[in-house]
Amino acid sequence: MSNSSSDEPGARLVPVAYGHARRRLVDELRGKRVVLGPRQMLAREGDDTLNIHLLRGGWAFRFKSLEDGRRQILGFVMPGDLLGVLEPGAPMFPYGIETLTETEILTLPRQRLLEAAAQDASLALDLMWIAANERRQSEESLLSVGRRSADERMAALILHVYARAVERDLADASGAVPFPVSQQHIADALGLSLVHTNKTLRRLLTLGVYELSGGRLRVIDAAALGDIALHREMAVPGRPLF
Amino acid sequence: MSNSSSDEPGARLVPVAYGHARRRLVDELRGKRVVLGPRQMLAREGDDTLNIHLLRGGWAFRFKSLEDGRRQILGFVMPGDLLGVLEPGAPMFPYGIETLTETEILTLPRQRLLEAAAQDASLALDLMWIAANERRQSEESLLSVGRRSADERMAALILHVYARAVERDLADASGAVPFPVSQQHIADALGLSLVHTNKTLRRLLTLGVYELSGGRLRVIDAAALGDIALHREMAVPGRPLF
DNA sequence: CGTAGATTTGATAGCAGTCAAACATCGTGG
DNA sequence: CCACGATGTTTGACTGCTATCAAATCTACG
Numbered sequence: 001m002s003n004s005s006s007d008e009p010g011a012r013l014v015p016v017a018y019g020h021a022r023r024r025l026v027d028e029l030r031g032k033r034v035v036l037g038p039r040q041m042l043a044r045e046g047d048d049t050l051n052i053h054l055l056r057g058g059w060a061f062r063f064k065s066l067e068d069g070r071r072q073i074l075g076f077v078m079p080g081d082l083l084g085v086l087e088p089g090a091p092m093f094p095y096g097i098e099t100l101t102e103t104e105i106l107t108l109p110r111q112r113l114l115e116a117a118a119q120d121a122s123l124a125l126d127l128m129w130i131a132a133n134e135r136r137q138s139e140e141s142l143l144s145v146g147r148r149s150a151d152e153r154m155a156a157l158i159l160h161v162y163a164r165a166v167e168r169d170l171a172d173a174s175g176a177v178p179f180p181v182s183q184q185h186i187a188d189a190l191g192l193s194l195v196h197t198n199k200t201l202r203r204l205l206t207l208g209v210y211e212l213s214g215g216r217l218r219v220i221d222a223a224a225l226g227d228i229a230l231h232r233e234m235a236v237p238g239r240p241l242f
Numbered sequence: 243m244s245n246s247s248s249d250e251p252g253a254r255l256v257p258v259a260y261g262h263a264r265r266r267l268v269d270e271l272r273g274k275r276v277v278l279g280p281r282q283m284l285a286r287e288g289d290d291t292l293n294i295h296l297l298r299g300g301w302a303f304r305f306k307s308l309e310d311g312r313r314q315i316l317g318f319v320m321p322g323d324l325l326g327v328l329e330p331g332a333p334m335f336p337y338g339i340e341t342l343t344e345t346e347i348l349t350l351p352r353q354r355l356l357e358a359a360a361q362d363a364s365l366a367l368d369l370m371w372i373a374a375n376e377r378r379q380s381e382e383s384l385l386s387v388g389r390r391s392a393d394e395r396m397a398a399l400i401l402h403v404y405a406r407a408v409e410r411d412l413a414d415a416s417g418a419v420p421f422p423v424s425q426q427h428i429a430d431a432l433g434l435s436l437v438h439t440n441k442t443l444r445r446l447l448t449l450g451v452y453e454l455s456g457g458r459l460r461v462i463d464a465a466a467l468g469d470i471a472l473h474r475e476m477a478v479p480g481r482p483l484f
Numbered sequence: 485c486g487t488a489g490a491t492t493t494g495a496t497a498g499c500a501g502t503c504a505a506a507c508a509t510c511g512t513g514g
Numbered sequence: 515c516c517a518c519g520a521t522g523t524t525t526g527a528c529t530g531c532t533a534t535c536a537a538a539t540c541t542a543c544g
Contacts, residue, residue, distance in 0.1 A: 064385045066472045072388040074381050086374040088367070089480030094378050117367060124366030125330070125359060131373035132328040136336055138380035139316050143306045145388045146314040146433030150532070182490065191388030193533050198492060230308045238331030392500070424522060435501050440524060442500095 026054075026242070029116060031108045038180075042083065042097040042105070049093055052084030052110045054242055058103030059180050062095045063188065073189035075137060076100075076161060076181070080168055082242065086131050088114055100180045126240035133236060140233055145191040148229065150200045153190045155229035158210050162219045167235060172216075179217035204228070268296075268484070271358060273350045280422075284325065284339040284347070291335055294326030294352045296484055300345030301422050304337045305430065315431035317379060318342075318403060318423070322410055324484065328373050330356055342422045368482035375478060382475055387433040390471065392442045395432045397471035400452050404461045409477060414458075421459035446470075 031054070036042065042053060042060060057079050065071040074095055077083060083097055117124040140160065144153045165177035187197035204210065209221040209228075219225065226232070273296070278284065284295060284302060299321050307313040316337055319325060325339055359366040382402065386395045407419035429439035446452065451463040451470075461467065468474070 064381060066385070066389060068472065070389040072385040074384060087371050087378070087478050087480065090378075090478040092476070095381065114367075117370070118363050121360050121363040121366045124363045124370055125356075128359070128366055128370035128373055129329050131370055131377055135373055135377035135380055136329070138377055138384055139306060139337065142316060142380055142384050142387060143308070143314045145384060147308060147312040184490080194490095195492090195534075196532050198490095199532095202492075230310065234334070236329050236332040238329065425524095426522080436522095437502075437524090438500050444524075 026106065026108070029108050029112045031106045034105045034107055036099050036103050036105060038099055038101050040099045040103075042099060042103075043093045043095075045093060045096045047093045047096075049085040049090055050110055052082065052086075052108045052113055053097075054106040054108065055079055055081045055083060056104040056106055059100040059178065060097055060103055061100060061181075061185065061189075062097050064095050071188045072191065073185060075134070075141070076179075076189070078165060078168060078170065080239075080242070082127075082130050084108075084110060086114075086127055100185070101178075126242075129238065129240050133239065136236070141189075144229075150190070150192055150196060151204065152229050152231075153192070154186075154197075154200050154204055155209075155225040156231050156233075157186065157190060158204075158212075158217065158219060159222060159225050159229060159231055160233065162210075162217055162222075163233075163235060165217075174218065176211070176216040176218040178215060179212065180215040268348065268350070271350050271354045273348045276347045276349055278341050278345050278347060280341055280343050282341045282345075284341060284345075285335045285337075287335060287338045289335040289338075291327040291332055292352055294324065294328075294350045294355055295339075296348040296350065297321055297323045297325060298346040298348055301342040301420065302339055302345055303342060303423075303427065303431075304339050306337050313430045314433065315427060317376070317383070318421075318431070320407060320410060320412065322481075322484070324369075324372050326350075326352060328356075328369055342427075343420075368484075371480065371482055375481070378478070383431075386471075392432070392434055392438060393446065394471050394473075395434070396428075396439075396442050396446055397451075397467040398473050398475075399428065399432060400446075400454075400459065400461060401464060401467050401471060401473055402475065404452075404459055404464075405475075405477060407459075416460065418453070418458040418460040420457060421454065422457040 033056075036058075045064060055077055060077040060083070062074040062077060062083070063071050064074060077097070085093055113127075117127055137160075140156075144156045148156060161179060162177060165171065165179070170177045183197050183201065184194050186192075186201070187194045190197065192200070201212070205212075207221075207224065209219070209224045211218045211220065275298075278300075287306060297319055302319040302325070304316040304319060304325070305313050306316060319339070327335055355369075359369055379402075382398075386398045390398060403421060404419060407413065407421070412419045425439050425443065426436050428434075428443070429436045432439065434442070443454070447454075449463075449466065451461070451466045453460045453462065
């Protein structure tokens, strides 16, 4: 990932709270920084849950798959997201994680994190917030995949990813945000075939409501996309800053 | 919803921990017991999040819908489940809740619950467990709806609902559990049309792997259903008992 | 340049949706 | 006890959205 400054990547994401209790906590938990290249598996379905990862820079995605290879992308992961299994007692990852770009990851021993949360209600509440928020996002996807047409799903995905990226200050001056995915990834996120995804993307493109090229996405007409998607999603404020 | 004994309904669900700290907590939070008939809206999409509900008896479902009426059922809710928005800062319900049977509900003031969690890390961790577990279930559904065929989805749903109900001791002597839903509900849960749901249900029925009638479900051949669904889902132990 | 991966397009197939209507079930009222 | 209406289930006919197949570009890059 590219942070032009010499700052630790991702640091600007947490301008206020970083350096607060969390910093100490992260140090005490003996997190380890790791840098991964693109297309690396951070976790496979069924892996042990020993570690929890904090994505400091770069993009990845979470997915589940069926034995015959069909794959469903559960969500795209961007800097600031937490990756791991929070339920104490769950021995295995229920999903896999693969990087899309070079990523910087802070790996924490899960046991220590959960123990810390057992001592610190505010940390536990933060983790609860995260889990609850991810459930919300999953359920938004479930609505899309279950009940929206291809066009509608695409519009909803574009809006969702864009809003989330903007929220995290990933937009450049022109309003474009990174979205380093192939059409195959989009297809797997929407439950569509690659070919149909391409045709859908192309059809929407002629409407001039968004741009997607070179791994960057720009929403031009959010209202129009919202109309297409029959979409009225609202982000929840108050995300904990790690 | 019938407990022949004079016990408080649902009490047998928590044979060990009930009467523990949770009981006190529930009392202190000034929860109110409410009984609702079938087909009652416990919450609508967009409702304020003032209350969190604990389902003590009966069944309900959570759903999201699009403006034109299409509806996606996010999950079926059975005794012991918690219903509410955990993210502090979220003002509105992102989904609706409707009862399927007569239900008994313990309604808690959300603010008090969250405040209590902020004081009590073990409570916060329990809530985190619940949120994380619901995310897991949503994502299992997402895989189904996104990548499984109608037959596969149906098999996966049957297995999932059955396992969850058995886990909560809802099975009778014959191994049947309550599943008080219409085919329309199943259709909305699977992202299928009513007609196709009927045909799918009927097709699977001829295989003799399950029975569903009179609002009760019995799995006859779980292995066969698992093969159909390409399914290898595992429940996580350690659910908090409220 | 040559090769691998990604995008695009056209043709065809099929799973699931839609439409329409018969049939079943059940609670209610005459 | 049966008629009636409302809700839910079942079937058949037809449609169509999306998948699949095949192949032609396009792009990145060693």
